[in-house]
Amino acid sequence: MTQEFSETAVKRMARRVLEIELEALELSKKSIDDQFLKAVDVIAKTKGRVVVLGIGKSGIIGRKISATLASTGTPSFFVHPVEALHGDLGMIMPGDVILAISFSGQTEEINKILPSLERRKLTIIGMTGNAHSKLALMSDIHLTIHIEREACPYNLAPTASTTATLAVGDALALCLMKIKHFEKRDFAVFHPGGSLGKLLTQQVKDLMRKGKNNPTVRETASVKDALFVMTQTGAAGATSIVDGKGHLLGYFTDGDLRRLLQNGSDLLNKNITEVMTKNPHHILDTLPAIDAAKMIHSTHVDNLPVLDKSGKVVGIIDEKDLIEYLAFLDKK
Numbered sequence: 001m002t003q004e005f006s007e008t009a010v011k012r013m014a015r016r017v018l019e020i021e022l023e024a025l026e027l028s029k030k031s032i033d034d035q036f037l038k039a040v041d042v043i044a045k046t047k048g049r050v051v052v053l054g055i056g057k058s059g060i061i062g063r064k065i066s067a068t069l070a071s072t073g074t075p076s077f078f079v080h081p082v083e084a085l086h087g088d089l090g091m092i093m094p095g096d097v098i099l100a101i102s103f104s105g106q107t108e109e110i111n112k113i114l115p116s117l118e119r120r121k122l123t124i125i126g127m128t129g130n131a132h133s134k135l136a137l138m139s140d141i142h143l144t145i146h147i148e149r150e151a152c153p154y155n156l157a158p159t160a161s162t163t164a165t166l167a168v169g170d171a172l173a174l175c176l177m178k179i180k181h182f183e184k185r186d187f188a189v190f191h192p193g194g195s196l197g198k199l200l201t202q203q204v205k206d207l208m209r210k211g212k213n214n215p216t217v218r219e220t221a222s223v224k225d226a227l228f229v230m231t232q233t234g235a236a237g238a239t240s241i242v243d244g245k246g247h248l249l250g251y252f253t254d255g256d257l258r259r260l261l262q263n264g265s266d267l268l269n270k271n272i273t274e275v276m277t278k279n280p281h282h283i284l285d286t287l288p289a290i291d292a293a294k295m296i297h298s299t300h301v302d303n304l305p306v307l308d309k310s311g312k313v314v315g316i317i318d319e320k321d322l323i324e325y326l327a328f329l330d331k332k
Contacts, residue, residue, distance in 0.1 A: 017159070020151040024160035027146040031168045039125050039141045039172060043074060044179050046123075048095030050076040053084065055109055057158040058101040058165065065099070065169030072173050073182035081109035089116060098124045103145060103161045105133020114138045127165060143168060204292050205285035207322065208306045208315030215239035216313055217272060219249050224268040226252055236318045240305040241276050246312040248305055250276030255302070282307055285314055292317050293325030 043050055050069050054062030062078055069076035079088050092098075098117055100110050105128035117124055118138065126139030129147065136142045145168060151159035208214075215233040217226045219241055230239050230252075237254040252272060260267050260275060267275070282305045283292050292304060296319050306315035319326060 013153075017151040020149065021160050021163045024147040024151075024164040025167055027148065028164045028167050028171075030146045031143055031164075032171065033144075035141050035143055036168075036172070039143060040175050040179065042123050042125070042141065043097055043172075043176055046095055046097050048075075048093060048097060050074055050099055051092050051096050052076060052078045052099045052101065053081050053110055053113065054078075054101035055081050055107055057162050058103060058107070061162050061166050061169065062099070062101045064166060065101075065173065068170060068173040069176070072177040073180045074173065074176045081107070081113055084113050085109065089113065092117070092120075092122070094120070094122075096122060098122050099127065100124060100135055100139070101127045101165060102133075102135050103129045103158065103165065105130040105135040107135070110135060111138070127168065129161060143172075202289040203285065204283055204287050204289050204306055204317055205315070207289050207292075208285065208317045209234070209236065209321070210306075210315040214313070214315045216242050216246075219243055219271075219273050221272045222268065223252075223257075223270050223272055223275060226272045227257070227268075230254065236303050236316050238303050238305075238316065240313045240316065241272055242313050248280075248282060248307060248311060248313050249273070250278050251280035251282075251305055252276045253302070280305065283317065284309065289317075289322065290325050293322040296322060297326060 050066070052062040052066040052069075054060075059078075059080065066076040066078040077091075079091060084092075100114075102110050105126065111134050114124065114135070123141070124139045125141045125143065126135045127143045127145060128136050129145045130136060131142060131144055136144075145161060145164050147160045147164050149155050150157060150161060213233055213236075215229045215236060215238065217229050217239055221229075221241070226239050226241075230237060233239075239252055240248055241250040241252060243249055250273065252275065256275065256277065257267070281295060281299050281301060283295060285306050285308055295304060296302070303316055303318040305313050306317055308314045
């Protein structure tokens with residue numbers, strides 16, 4: 001740090017920037033008015049897309065708002081106004097809604113496009129900080145961005161205005177998300193690469209233990225045979241009991257074994273069907289893995305046999321395979 005600009009001065013300025021932007025966010029509540037309700041209603045009812053326009057810093061914010069709309073159930077894309085003037089207007093279709101962003105409302109490139117959009121009878125939603133600007137006056141719906149000043153010391157660099165614009169855009173997108181009943185599972189489908197997408201789109205068959213790691217014994221087996229298979233197939237501590245066609249007849253776990261030993265039973269040579277749990281909890285391989293986690297969470301079992309649609313045992317899924325899912329449920 002220079003002597004003229006000390007660490008204390010840097011901290012003071014940084015805090016002042018945040019204070020101004022917080023004030024802008026507080027003022028943004030004034031944007032939630034009848035015009036905001038009209039914007040939500042128009043977008044919710046349209047069969048088209050929300051086409052976002054913006055240039056410079058407003059363009060960067062516009063791209064983020066468009067991305068948030070698209071990822072939360074409202075189809076949207078961004079068009080750069082300069083490219084729109086040179087042919088990209090052809091990307092805009094009848095029924096689309098225009099969301100044009102310019103804090104001054106006087107951005108030349110946007111205002112040159114507006115007459116063409118008006119002739120095509122497209123609904124224009126303007127987001128500006130100036131209700132008397134050309135964009136505001138040419139818009140069917142105007143969302144006013146309220147700030148006292150930019151956080152820039154010279155009141156020039158877009159800072160508080162972009163923060164407020166982004167916040168109002170988020171409010172618009174998330175209100176639409178609720179109106180459209182866009183749920184966590186829908187979000188996961190739109191974000192298959194994200195952690196939530198992974199959690200909510202994987203199926204049981206993607207995580208279950210199968211083949212040599214799927215413990216099963218026939219109904220003719222003894223308890224001793226079942227224990228051997230359970231030991232051979234790893235740490236699940238359970239086995240499915242199946243008939244000759246592989247259909248589930250019962251389930252036996254190391255917890256069952258401990259309870260029987262406490263009773264002093266002469267256990268090892270008994271037929272497994274005498275001690276197995278009949279009609280055990282189970283799950284289909286095509287169900288979402290989160291459903292297996294919910295069942296394990298609610299029934300307090302350690303694992304579940306996995307069946308295909310014909311009722312054959314095709315795997316086992318253990319709580320260790322579902323740690324992320326169980327942690328997700330605990331957070332809800």
